[in-house]
Amino acid sequence: MSGIRVGGYLKKRKKLIDSxxxxxxxxxxEYPQVINKAMRYxxxxxxxxxxxxxxxxxxxxxxxxxxxxxxxxxAIEIIHTYSLIHDDLPAMDNDDYRRGKLTSHKKxxxxxxxxxxxxxxxxxxxxxxxxxxxxxxLDAIKDVLNAxxxxxxxxxxxxxxxxxxxxxxxxxxxxxxxxxxxxxASSCKVGxxxxxxxxxxxxxxxxxxxxxxFTFQIIDDILDKDGFALAFGIGGARREAVRLIEKAxxxxxxxxxxxxxxRGLADYILNRKK
Amino acid sequence: MSGIRVGGYLKKRKKLIDSxxxxxxxxxxEYPQVINKAMRYxxxxxxxxxxxxxxxxxxxxxxxxxxxxxxxxxAIEIIHTYSLIHDDLPAMDNDDYRRGKLTSHKKxxxxxxxxxxxxxxxxxxxxxxxxxxxxxxLDAIKDVLNAxxxxxxxxxxxxxxxxxxxxxxxxxxxxxxxxxxxxxASSCKVGxxxxxxxxxxxxxxxxxxxxxxFTFQIIDDILDKDGFALAFGIGGARREAVRLIEKAxxxxxxxxxxxxxxRGLADYILNRKK
Numbered sequence: 001m002s003g004i005r006v007g008g009y010l011k012k013r014k015k016l017i018d019s020x021x022x023x024x025x026x027x028x029x030e031y032p033q034v035i036n037k038a039m040r041y042x043x044x045x046x047x048x049x050x051x052x053x054x055x056x057x058x059x060x061x062x063x064x065x066x067x068x069x070x071x072x073x074x075a076i077e078i079i080h081t082y083s084l085i086h087d088d089l090p091a092m093d094n095d096d097y098r099r100g101k102l103t104s105h106k107k108x109x110x111x112x113x114x115x116x117x118x119x120x121x122x123x124x125x126x127x128x129x130x131x132x133x134x135x136x137x138l139d140a141i142k143d144v145l146n147a148x149x150x151x152x153x154x155x156x157x158x159x160x161x162x163x164x165x166x167x168x169x170x171x172x173x174x175x176x177x178x179x180x181x182x183x184x185a186s187s188c189k190v191g192x193x194x195x196x197x198x199x200x201x202x203x204x205x206x207x208x209x210x211x212x213x214f215t216f217q218i219i220d221d222i223l224d225k226d227g228f229a230l231a232f233g234i235g236g237a238r239r240e241a242v243r244l245i246e247k248a249x250x251x252x253x254x255x256x257x258x259x260x261x262x263r264g265l266a267d268y269i270l271n272r273k274k
Numbered sequence: 275m276s277g278i279r280v281g282g283y284l285k286k287r288k289k290l291i292d293s294x295x296x297x298x299x300x301x302x303x304e305y306p307q308v309i310n311k312a313m314r315y316x317x318x319x320x321x322x323x324x325x326x327x328x329x330x331x332x333x334x335x336x337x338x339x340x341x342x343x344x345x346x347x348x349a350i351e352i353i354h355t356y357s358l359i360h361d362d363l364p365a366m367d368n369d370d371y372r373r374g375k376l377t378s379h380k381k382x383x384x385x386x387x388x389x390x391x392x393x394x395x396x397x398x399x400x401x402x403x404x405x406x407x408x409x410x411x412l413d414a415i416k417d418v419l420n421a422x423x424x425x426x427x428x429x430x431x432x433x434x435x436x437x438x439x440x441x442x443x444x445x446x447x448x449x450x451x452x453x454x455x456x457x458x459a460s461s462c463k464v465g466x467x468x469x470x471x472x473x474x475x476x477x478x479x480x481x482x483x484x485x486x487x488f489t490f491q492i493i494d495d496i497l498d499k500d501g502f503a504l505a506f507g508i509g510g511a512r513r514e515a516v517r518l519i520e521k522a523x524x525x526x527x528x529x530x531x532x533x534x535x536x537r538g539l540a541d542y543i544l545n546r547k548k
Binding site: 026030031032034035036039086089090091092109110111112113114115117118119121122123125126129134135137138141142145146148149150151154155157158159161162 | 384416
């Protein structure tokens with residue numbers, strides 16, 4: 001998939017995911033309205049929806065139907081949104097703005113922001129139960145919970161808030177692999193799980209996800225002149241990103257032609273400009 | 275079960291649940307230690323463990339094995355603990371003490387307290403996946419998520435933090451049914467789900483749970499001279515509690531002798547003194 005074609009693909013997929021999110025989230029008119037309003041406020045318009053897009057593409061790479069994976073894709077985006085709301089809280093990063101608009105606690109107050117994060121986490125996992133293959137859905141739930149718990153995202157966040165300004169490379173790697181990487185890797189793997197993929201394919205998707213998750217963070221650091229860009233220099237960080245994306249693509253060989261979207265997404269992550 | 279026998283039963287069951295909680299929760303020595311320490315700090319020594327005890331007794335009333343229901347019982351207690359930590363936060367009830375010791379945010383700081391609540395919620399749901407009956411576990415997860423989400427506990431909490439000092443009875447009833455009642459009712463129903471109980475029995479357990487959950491709150495209000503005790507007077511509130519416990523016990527008729535523990539627990543909830 002070329003750069004131009006990836007652009008159209010991403011736009012179409014974002015539209016698909018946004019309309020599913022709109023369908024699945026409780027209506028603003030439902031009682032008590034403020035929590036439903038606050039959930040939707042943070043989910044929309046949202047970012048690039050890269051995690052659910054990866055989930056759908058991974059499902060298709062395994063011969064699955066993207067429509068069947070839509071609830072799980074929305075689940076991942078909703079869970080990602082929960083983590084952003086809690087990260088932004090005054091006790092954490094204390095951010096007033098996110099994606100050009102007021103953060104949840106600035107808009108609704110801190111109590112509602114905490115509860116909105118809680119509600120999105122709860123609701124996200126509920127979406128992972130949607131479907132008629134209990135064993136697969138339970139596998140998906142296990143994988144996501146492991147990725148976002150103390151062995152994953154929360155673990156990374158704990159180390160991040162306690163880190164010194166001058167952080168060593170192993171700690172930086174731990175933070176990135178857990179805080180950002182784990183949910184991205186899980187997005188890819190869960191796409192495969194919903195498609196009923198073999199253990200071998202699930203492992204390949206997980207490693208692909210780990211490589212691109214790491215690259216995602218390196219590119220962030222290059223754009224922000226932070227973290228890995230400080231440790232390796234811009235040139236060194238860039239070379240590492242290129243190397244990781246090659247490794248990611250190698251994992252896709254066993255999927256043949258069906259993995260062209262995942263290849264395009266790997267290139268997109270390497271070349272993105274915010 | 276007489277009052278004296280209920281006392282011994284509760285003590286034994288608390289011991290069983292505490293040792294399972296100790297087994298299931300991540301060790302304090304695991305990295306990053308602070309979050310594991312904070313999770314255990316709030317879970318132990320804990321309260322009376324009434325929710326997991328109800329879950330195990332409901333499982334047994336349906337002919338199930340309490341051992342098989344232990345992970346689910348621990349899940350409910352862990353999820354209950356998450357809700358207490360977030361409720362105690364400065365932005366919410368701003369409590370410095372809970373059960374005679376410092377609240378999580380007073381002990382570990384607000385950032386870790388938010389993350390500890392998040393981690394307990396995540397980990398609690400993970401425990402609901404433990405076992406080898408995917409369909410039943412998925413049903414249990416669905417029921418618990420519904421009980422703790424915006425249609426349940428979080429909904430009740432949202433209305434509670436936004437309520438006026440002079441609250442009307444329908445609002446008070448909504449808050450209690452959702453904030454406290456939903457998780458208690460779900461504890462009972464999930465015990466039946468794990469036992470593979472029929473729809474008819476699950477409905478009976480849920481209604482039993484709703485009646486005793488409501489009673490639980492009325493007794494709290496009588497002891498605290500709050501809520502229903504203000505609206506009905508102590509005598510009126512007490513009469514309502516007695517009526518609800520009778521209704522709860524009527525639901526147990528279809529279970530025969532196996533429901534003696536649930537009957538004892540209903541009386542215990544009516545007669546407790548804090």
